[in-house]
Amino acid sequence: MNDSFKKPQNVVVLGGNSDIAFAILQELAKHRLEKVVLAGPNQTTLHQRASMVSDLGNIEVQVATFDATDLSQVAAQSELAMSLVPTVDLLIIAAGILGDQSSNESDPAAVAKILTTNFTGPAVAMTAAVEKMKKQGCGSILVLSSVAGAKVRRSNFIYGSSKAGLDSFSLGFSDALWNTPVQITVVRPGFVKTKMTESIKSVPMSTTPEKVAAAALRGLELGKEIVWVPSSFRTIVFGLRHMPRSVNRRLPF
Amino acid sequence: MASENTRILTGWGRTAPGMSSKLELPINSDWPAMLKALSSGVVARGLGRSYNDAAQLSGGSFIDTTIWNHVLHFDPATGILKIEAGASLDQIMREFSGAGFFVPVTPGTRQVTIGGAIACDVHGKNHHKDGSFTDHVLSIDLATPNGVITLKKDDSPELFNATCGGMGLTGVILSAELRLLPIESSYVKVDTDRTNNIDEVMSLMEDEDHKYRYSVAWVDSLARGSSLGRAVLTRGDHASIDDLDGQHLKAPLEFKPKTIISAPDIFPSGILNSLTIKAFNELWYRKSPKKEVGAIHHAASFFHPLDIVGKWNRIYGPKGFVQYQYVVPFGKEEVVKDSLELLARNRAGSFLTVLKRFGRANGGLMSFPMEGWTLALDLPVGSAGLPALFDRLDEMVIEAGGRVYLAKDARVSKNHLRLMYPRLDEFRQILDSINPLRTLQSDLSRRLGI
Numbered sequence A: 001m002n003d004s005f006k007k008p009q010n011v012v013v014l015g016g017n018s019d020i021a022f023a024i025l026q027e028l029a030k031h032r033l034e035k036v037v038l039a040g041p042n043q044t045t046l047h048q049r050a051s052m053v054s055d056l057g058n059i060e061v062q063v064a065t066f067d068a069t070d071l072s073q074v075a076a077q078s079e080l081a082m083s084l085v086p087t088v089d090l091l092i093i094a095a096g097i098l099g100d101q102s103s104n105e106s107d108p109a110a111v112a113k114i115l116t117t118n119f120t121g122p123a124v125a126m127t128a129a130v131e132k133m134k135k136q137g138c139g140s141i142l143v144l145s146s147v148a149g150a151k152v153r154r155s156n157f158i159y160g161s162s163k164a165g166l167d168s169f170s171l172g173f174s175d176a177l178w179n180t181p182v183q184i185t186v187v188r189p190g191f192v193k194t195k196m197t198e199s200i201k202s203v204p205m206s207t208t209p210e211k212v213a214a215a216a217l218r219g220l221e222l223g224k225e226i227v228w229v230p231s232s233f234r235t236i237v238f239g240l241r242h243m244p245r246s247v248n249r250r251l252p253f
Numbered sequence B: 001m002a003s004e005n006t007r008i009l010t011g012w013g014r015t016a017p018g019m020s021s022k023l024e025l026p027i028n029s030d031w032p033a034m035l036k037a038l039s040s041g042v043v044a045r046g047l048g049r050s051y052n053d054a055a056q057l058s059g060g061s062f063i064d065t066t067i068w069n070h071v072l073h074f075d076p077a078t079g080i081l082k083i084e085a086g087a088s089l090d091q092i093m094r095e096f097s098g099a100g101f102f103v104p105v106t107p108g109t110r111q112v113t114i115g116g117a118i119a120c121d122v123h124g125k126n127h128h129k130d131g132s133f134t135d136h137v138l139s140i141d142l143a144t145p146n147g148v149i150t151l152k153k154d155d156s157p158e159l160f161n162a163t164c165g166g167m168g169l170t171g172v173i174l175s176a177e178l179r180l181l182p183i184e185s186s187y188v189k190v191d192t193d194r195t196n197n198i199d200e201v202m203s204l205m206e207d208e209d210h211k212y213r214y215s216v217a218w219v220d221s222l223a224r225g226s227s228l229g230r231a232v233l234t235r236g237d238h239a240s241i242d243d244l245d246g247q248h249l250k251a252p253l254e255f256k257p258k259t260i261i262s263a264p265d266i267f268p269s270g271i272l273n274s275l276t277i278k279a280f281n282e283l284w285y286r287k288s289p290k291k292e293v294g295a296i297h298h299a300a301s302f303f304h305p306l307d308i309v310g311k312w313n314r315i316y317g318p319k320g321f322v323q324y325q326y327v328v329p330f331g332k333e334e335v336v337k338d339s340l341e342l343l344a345r346n347r348a349g350s351f352l353t354v355l356k357r358f359g360r361a362n363g364g365l366m367s368f369p370m371e372g373w374t375l376a377l378d379l380p381v382g383s384a385g386l387p388a389l390f391d392r393l394d395e396m397v398i399e400a401g402g403r404v405y406l407a408k409d410a411r412v413s414k415n416h417l418r419l420m421y422p423r424l425d426e427f428r429q430i431l432d433s434i435n436p437l438r439t440l441q442s443d444l445s446r447r448l449g450i
Ligand SMILES: Cc1cc2nc3c(=O)[nH]c(=O)nc-3n(C[C@H](O)[C@H](O)[C@H](O)COP(=O)(O)OP(=O)(O)OC[C@H]3O[C@@H](n4cnc5c(N)ncnc54)[C@H](O)[C@@H]3O)c2cc1C
Pocket: B012, B043, B044, B045, B046, B047, B048, B049, B050, B051, B054, B055, B065, B085, B086, B106, B107, B108, B109, B111, B112, B113, B114, B115, B116, B117, B119, B120, B121, B122, B123, B124, B167, B168, B169, B171, B172, B173, B174, B306, B407, B442
């Protein structure tokens, strides 16, 4: 169950190997966390992650299969993962890949993979999760989106558009669930230093998984629909959205 | 989700919402069959005045008990009343004050049902004299998965003591027999003392509470330094006819209070912040007399000042608020001081902070009251660090040998619960026999693993 501060006892992570999801679990372990399901495609890395999570305290961790690209299985896999806990108090949607913009631009298969992993698969899973939460009468979903999806740019439009899709889908669902006890919070971090981004040179205003985790959980507690990390991105993206396309096209980042 | 019987429920604090299906069942249902058919679980819900998740079951059903509100029997010679469990204390006061009777114990609102008052074993301002609600209950009719049982304190002490304060987990309370208090008037004769700090108010209470049936101190949670814990202490007893004059003698037993307004649902969260709460506390403190003796107040305004505004919980805004009430044994006065200090230091302004003294505990396995000091706070959800602050308070309370009140709990941990309620295992064992499948459960019982 969630307590009055939305501190969950049972958490399911889709994309269980995510650094940001781990930072969130680390924070939740200081509160009421008891049971965690880590679901993802690679069981070996998940098991490593699972032992890190159980080391956080007296936490029971299970692993499950979740392959966002396998659209015929995504719904069933998410349902199975969610059935491993008594109630899904919090579902974290953390599945995602970054890809390599310049080489992927000419690779249809790579585009399909990124869009499926980051948008279609998670959207299907979210649909299953919302159904489950309606039945259990409550629950929260944290969606790890990105600033890159809030304003899609030339330099990063494959990843960006996949997150834009997920982001809009989530907010649409949030509207549909307005005033019900099922809550969706969309987190839009900027550049986060994680293993996913380790090949890339750090950029200004970059943030850390810990900061994203803290902001996300605070947003959850306050019932926010959108959380920017750092919060100044809200204004920056507002500015970018009003820039002429001719300028936008030439942005150096 | 949108079936027509589905309701979104929260407690009075408006946090942690959940959807449950509403059931309106005849009081003489075939209870064993009915309860067994409810495989996803069920909880009884009275007027929903518990503060958080005790009277809801997300994904399950709740039984609306407020349709059971008939008086079954009343004996004016003894004051013994048998009444259905969904009747409210408000109803009893309205119906029986004319005959010269008052409820033996009333919480800070009279909008609570008999079932809720028993399940939470509620207390009032007279615990130091009269104990808690179930000390005045003679018998309880309880529907369980095994059948309907009549519980009497002497004949079935185990189940009686598990049901009093048992948060509705032993069964559905259908009706109860209780002893009302004879009164000569609906007025209370009140002495007020405004004190400069916590030491002053605590020593006044220690020295003189025994002279009064009712005693409560309202504490300014944001005063610091030498004013830490300054308070307005009000104490009194039911006024006799001789205490009254003029106006009050026209209809001395009349009890017809009105709800003047209902707060609209327009307040954003954050209106009650440390600044506005400070201003309110300052005002309240200043407007109280330094010392006043023998003032005559109507029982409704003395016991239930908040009931004048309907739905006043809305002023906290949609994020809601958390009540926190603890008790620590006498001799642990420093915990009261330290906790006020901790709140003031963290600028965690509590809108209503109330200090009382409890007398002896009763046999209720999960009953909250025990001999000592009890402090109740309410804090709006929203300020960062509140969860950790409450955890810290829990630790202080446990170290002192105290506990928190489940009717108000929104967040205690399972580990802490075990340390606070030493008879929890005994209670669980009784549930294992009377409610083995936990057909009766609530979001609270699931959250706390009861
Ligand atoms: C403004 C305010 C002031 C308060 N002041 C005090 C105070 O001074 N002292 C105090 O002790 N409490 C106080 N309370 C708390 C309140 O008295 C209790 O929570 C009380 O139980 C509420 O009664 P209810 O009918 O609303 O119960 P609900 O909130 O509906 O239910 C509370 C619990 O009782 C169970 N229950 C209800 N009916 C039945 C039944 N028929 N059979 C089995 N279980 C049942 C529910 O399952 C739940 O666990 C206050 C609350 C408010 C809002």
